[in-house]
Amino acid sequence: MPNPTAAMLVIGDEILSGRTRDANSNHLAIQLTEAGIDLREVRFVSDDHAAIVAAVQALSKAYDTVFTSGGIGPTHDDITADAIADAFGASIDVRDDARAILQAHYDRSGTEMNEARLRMARIPDGATLIDNPVSAAPGFTLGNVHVMAGVPTIFNAMVETILPTLTGGAPVVSRSVRVDRGEGDVAAELSALAKANPELSFGSYPFSRDGKYGTNLVVRGQDADAVEAAAAQLVAAFGGTAL
Amino acid sequence: MPNPTAAMLVIGDEILSGRTRDANSNHLAIQLTEAGIDLREVRFVSDDHAAIVAAVQALSKAYDTVFTSGGIGPTHDDITADAIADAFGASIDVRDDARAILQAHYDRSGTEMNEARLRMARIPDGATLIDNPVSAAPGFTLGNVHVMAGVPTIFNAMVETILPTLTGGAPVVSRSVRVDRGEGDVAAELSALAKANPELSFGSYPFSRDGKYGTNLVVRGQDADAVEAAAAQLVAAFGGTAL
Numbered sequence: 001m002p003n004p005t006a007a008m009l010v011i012g013d014e015i016l017s018g019r020t021r022d023a024n025s026n027h028l029a030i031q032l033t034e035a036g037i038d039l040r041e042v043r044f045v046s047d048d049h050a051a052i053v054a055a056v057q058a059l060s061k062a063y064d065t066v067f068t069s070g071g072i073g074p075t076h077d078d079i080t081a082d083a084i085a086d087a088f089g090a091s092i093d094v095r096d097d098a099r100a101i102l103q104a105h106y107d108r109s110g111t112e113m114n115e116a117r118l119r120m121a122r123i124p125d126g127a128t129l130i131d132n133p134v135s136a137a138p139g140f141t142l143g144n145v146h147v148m149a150g151v152p153t154i155f156n157a158m159v160e161t162i163l164p165t166l167t168g169g170a171p172v173v174s175r176s177v178r179v180d181r182g183e184g185d186v187a188a189e190l191s192a193l194a195k196a197n198p199e200l201s202f203g204s205y206p207f208s209r210d211g212k213y214g215t216n217l218v219v220r221g222q223d224a225d226a227v228e229a230a231a232a233q234l235v236a237a238f239g240g241t242a243l
Numbered sequence: 244m245p246n247p248t249a250a251m252l253v254i255g256d257e258i259l260s261g262r263t264r265d266a267n268s269n270h271l272a273i274q275l276t277e278a279g280i281d282l283r284e285v286r287f288v289s290d291d292h293a294a295i296v297a298a299v300q301a302l303s304k305a306y307d308t309v310f311t312s313g314g315i316g317p318t319h320d321d322i323t324a325d326a327i328a329d330a331f332g333a334s335i336d337v338r339d340d341a342r343a344i345l346q347a348h349y350d351r352s353g354t355e356m357n358e359a360r361l362r363m364a365r366i367p368d369g370a371t372l373i374d375n376p377v378s379a380a381p382g383f384t385l386g387n388v389h390v391m392a393g394v395p396t397i398f399n400a401m402v403e404t405i406l407p408t409l410t411g412g413a414p415v416v417s418r419s420v421r422v423d424r425g426e427g428d429v430a431a432e433l434s435a436l437a438k439a440n441p442e443l444s445f446g447s448y449p450f451s452r453d454g455k456y457g458t459n460l461v462v463r464g465q466d467a468d469a470v471e472a473a474a475a476q477l478v479a480a481f482g483g484t485a486l
Contacts, residue, residue, distance in 0.1 A: 018275075042258075043287075075433055184317045
């Protein structure tokens, strides 16, 4: 049975201007691979209402689950919650459950609740809250879309909350073999091996280190024994080192 | 006049599995921002023919220029060139100009040309070659799509070749102001400043370091004087440090 599919939407001008380098997509990719969920697509879009709505609609239709990152803070450029609501035709306003979570957090720290902070309690109707153990302001799940913070510590904590609630597939395991030969020297046999093992995927990643060329060959699949056997065949064929 | 728009397509299973963290999109984002080209969207897709074709068609239609990264090597999983050709309805085969470049490179290094390496001379009809000063195998430009290698050193060299040929806009300059206050404390005034300066964009990025919360405020725009003036207003309002 094929694994469930997922996509991620990274929201924020700071990513597209190059000012901030996205770390969340790589973290999520690793977590989903371990959970047996197949991350098929990632998109970065700017803080633009129409762009977020269009991307959410396309991704939520095409994949089983969608994760978003960014744009749920208190400032004017945090427009994700409203865009998600629009994407699903849901209404959105300050919700009592989210407001209570924020109020309790601010009461503990002696921080004043103001209009800006109250924006973080804007949650679409029908959404389920996602706990934020770092700074209280919740994420939420609406339909098959999980809406999470952009700050990596908070994003990671929210992923930890969400993942156990999802139905995963067979985790994909991988083995790497590093060979001291260029890709062009291993391509023919690698291709034959890939054809002979259609249930596995074979990747080939050239590198150059200290002026020497080499290739990392990676076998991936759900059957650990088959992956192991294929890695052994790669070592036998190319004399490399299995890592 | 609005700046030209661009999108990037990152191709490769190794990115979506989390094995490799994409570095090329951040590099390109920084370069395009300096050149006054507005990077609007980035997509990561896997080594899947249909996914690449669909993404290239969507992005090349929606934006002025598209850059792709990955999948142009000699192995069976390098399918980008054929997918780009299909996306434009162009035919593709080994081309003499690309083959001559590879042959000269292999002759110099005493490497044998074989069937796998010859795959890197598969270039769509009508495409212009992009020089690869690192390992010879060329990228290419077809329509408004620039097809480049995934290996960062080669990708960066190809970007350096392509960028001067593009018509840029006014470079976007930015100033950051670091303030020792949470986002919720600066949001109202920041929003007012954003409304008063519609030609500038104001971003707000919370951070926590050594247990202290703070916010980086970023002003971006094409008019350097206006950006400078707005940064001074931020410092006046929130007592932060302009960086």
